[in-house]
Amino acid sequence: MSVLLDVQGVGKAFPTPDGSSLRVLDAISFGVGEGEFVCVVGPSGCGKTTLLQIIGGLLPPTDGRVVVGGEAITGPQRQMVVVFQQYTKSLLPWRTVEGNVHFALENLPLDAAERVNRVRSNLDTVGLTGFERYHPYQLSGGMQQRVAIARALAREPQIMLMDEPFSSVDAMTRQGLQDLLLGLWREFGKTIVFVTHDIEEAVYLSSSIVLLRGRPSHAVERFANELPYPRDQLATREDPRFLRYRRHVHELIGTATGG
Amino acid sequence: MGRTTRLRLGGFAVLGLLLVLWEVASRAALVNQVYVPPVSRIGGELWRLLLNGELARHLGASAVRFGLGYGLAVAVGLGIGLVMGYFRAGYLLLEPLIELLRPLPPPAIIPIAILFLGIENPMKIFVIAFACFFPIVVNTIQGIAGVDRVLLDTARTFGLTTREIIWKIVLPSASPNIVAGMRIALAIALILTVISELVASNDGIGFMILDMERAFRIPEMYAGIFTLMVVGYLLNRLFVVFESRTLAWYFGQSRRAQE
Numbered sequence: 471m472s473v474l475l476d477v478q479g480v481g482k483a484f485p486t487p488d489g490s491s492l493r494v495l496d497a498i499s500f501g502v503g504e505g506e507f508v509c510v511v512g513p514s515g516c517g518k519t520t521l522l523q524i525i526g527g528l529l530p531p532t533d534g535r536v537v538v539g540g541e542a543i544t545g546p547q548r549q550m551v552v553v554f555q556q557y558t559k560s561l562l563p564w565r566t567v568e569g570n571v572h573f574a575l576e577n578l579p580l581d582a583a584e585r586v587n588r589v590r591s592n593l594d595t596v597g598l599t600g601f602e603r604y605h606p607y608q609l610s611g612g613m614q615q616r617v618a619i620a621r622a623l624a625r626e627p628q629i630m631l632m633d634e635p636f637s638s639v640d641a642m643t644r645q646g647l648q649d650l651l652l653g654l655w656r657e658f659g660k661t662i663v664f665v666t667h668d669i670e671e672a673v674y675l676s677s678s679i680v681l682l683r684g685r686p687s688h689a690v691e692r693f694a695n696e697l698p699y700p701r702d703q704l705a706t707r708e709d710p711r712f713l714r715y716r717r718h719v720h721e722l723i724g725t726a727t728g729g
Numbered sequence: 730m731g732r733t734t735r736l737r738l739g740g741f742a743v744l745g746l747l748l749v750l751w752e753v754a755s756r757a758a759l760v761n762q763v764y765v766p767p768v769s770r771i772g773g774e775l776w777r778l779l780l781n782g783e784l785a786r787h788l789g790a791s792a793v794r795f796g797l798g799y800g801l802a803v804a805v806g807l808g809i810g811l812v813m814g815y816f817r818a819g820y821l822l823l824e825p826l827i828e829l830l831r832p833l834p835p836p837a838i839i840p841i842a843i844l845f846l847g848i849e850n851p852m853k854i855f856v857i858a859f860a861c862f863f864p865i866v867v868n869t870i871q872g873i874a875g876v877d878r879v880l881l882d883t884a885r886t887f888g889l890t891t892r893e894i895i896w897k898i899v900l901p902s903a904s905p906n907i908v909a910g911m912r913i914a915l916a917i918a919l920i921l922t923v924i925s926e927l928v929a930s931n932d933g934i935g936f937m938i939l940d941m942e943r944a945f946r947i948p949e950m951y952a953g954i955f956t957l958m959v960v961g962y963l964l965n966r967l968f969v970v971f972e973s974r975t976l977a978w979y980f981g982q983s984r985r986a987q988e
């Protein structure tokens with residue numbers, strides 16, 4: 471498998487109010503192969519969002535670099551798109567559902583008919599047909615996040631970077647969204663980097679896991695997740711390998727956070 | 730009939746009653762009939778001024794000043810507000826100037842405006858625009874400051890240019906504040922239209938009121954004042970319609986948030 475996305479020694483420090491600097495990430499390196507579903511797991515506040523924003527070209531790293539398709543990036547890339555944790559804030563509240571998806575296509579070299587087509591088909595993909603004319607505030611949290619996913623998909627990116635996209639919906643909705651995402655990933659062959667603090671979610675979704683721990687965070691381990699696809703919310707979660715991975719991740723991250 | 734409807738009708742009744750009292754008090758000479766002519770006479774004069782086109786001439790003259798002054802303030806206020814709100818350098822460069830000019834009561838600039846622009850329309854339009862400019866600028870800046878980080882990052886991950894970000898994210902997102910500023914400016918525009926016509930003019934509704942008072946045509950003077958009330962009322966109603974059209978998404982969202 472060829473490496474599509476390479477995180478090379480990425481570190482990040484933020485200036486603090488007292489004039490010193492807070493180091494959040496340190497020498498993080500891992501590669502992501504084409505078509506992989508990599509989950510980056512770490513506790514809250516460990517710098518997952520920061521890392522994802524650096525990978526997405528939204529934030530410059532203090533050191534190291536991110537290489538996509540052989541070239542170090544300096545800003546957002548056409549073939550990557552970030553799906554944000556706060557979907558309520560990431561949708562344009564003044565646009566309808568279809569307007570929000572259309573928004574993602576307006577600066578692509580497509581003709582009008584193709585745009586309309588993509589809006590329709592991607593809303594269909596995430597099961598939102600019939601809600602085209604709704605405004606975001608008229609939708610549930612899960613539906614809003616599906617709009618955000620449809621919008622990202624509509625750009626037909628090679629790589630999707632997802633920042634705890636399901637962390638603020640209820641457990642049942644979350645499982646539905648996880649299966650939706652897995653279905654999309656398998657159908658469209660995207661490469662996905664998905665950060666989460668939810669260990670079970672990471673084990674359930676990923677084809678490969680990167681563990682972050684420590685202060686500043688560094689990548690302590692990277693391993694392939696051998697659980698077979700397609701996955702199933704009941705069967706997969708009862709699989710002994712699932713439990714083993716879960717324990718493994720718990721132990722590694724737990725020792726670092728002291729709990 | 731609901732309580733609200735009854736009270737609302739009651740409100741009109743209070744107004745009607747007051748007018749009747751006025752009429753009676755004036756006719757019974759309980760008040761000085763010269764200074765407080767009966768409402769019916771004022772109405773009659775109003776009707777006459779309406780028919781002979783005099784009112785239309787004055788209203789038209791005022792409307793031109795009002796419209797141009799207000800329009801100019803909206804255009805310039807939005808532009809400067811955008812430069813100051815979105816670009817840090819713009820803010821730092823212009824803030825001292827704006828903050829120094831803002832506390833000046835707008836009528837105080839009329840003498841300077843007369844010096845440079847004469848006493849005709851350019852002076853009046855300038856004075857109206859000057860006064861309306863500040864609430865629009867200040868509210869635009871405030872609206873832009875409130876644009877959510879996530880929304881801007883969303884635009885960046887989709888590769889929007891600065892120009893696109895301004896048109897598609899910043900301005901719509903700030904529109905509730907911008908419209909609030911425009912609403913404040915609307916009332917100010919009316920005030921300054923009248924003031925500028927009181928100072929130096931030979932037409933306009935403000936001039937008409939003053940002129941009638943000087944000519945001791947008191948009923949006509951009141952007719953002018955009544956006209957101003959109705960114009961102010963209608964402008965406000967018109968603005969409410971404009972507001973509910975452009976900000977439907979915002980009001981919908983706020984309602985939802987309160988549930």
Ligand SMILES: Nc1ncnc2c1ncn2[C@@H]1O[C@H](COP(=O)(O)OP(=O)(O)O)[C@@H](O)[C@H]1O
Pocket residue numbers: 484485494512513514515516517518519520521
């Ligand atoms: N722009 C910033 N300025 C200063 N500190 C920041 C900034 N962004 C994040 N941080 C800090 O970096 C740390 C990691 O934040 P974040 O990446 O959001 O973690 P996570 O997503 O894993 O919860 C936190 O301590 C946070 O306070």
Ligand SMILES: [Mg+2]
Pocket residue numbers: 518519520555633634
């Ligand atoms: Mg985060």
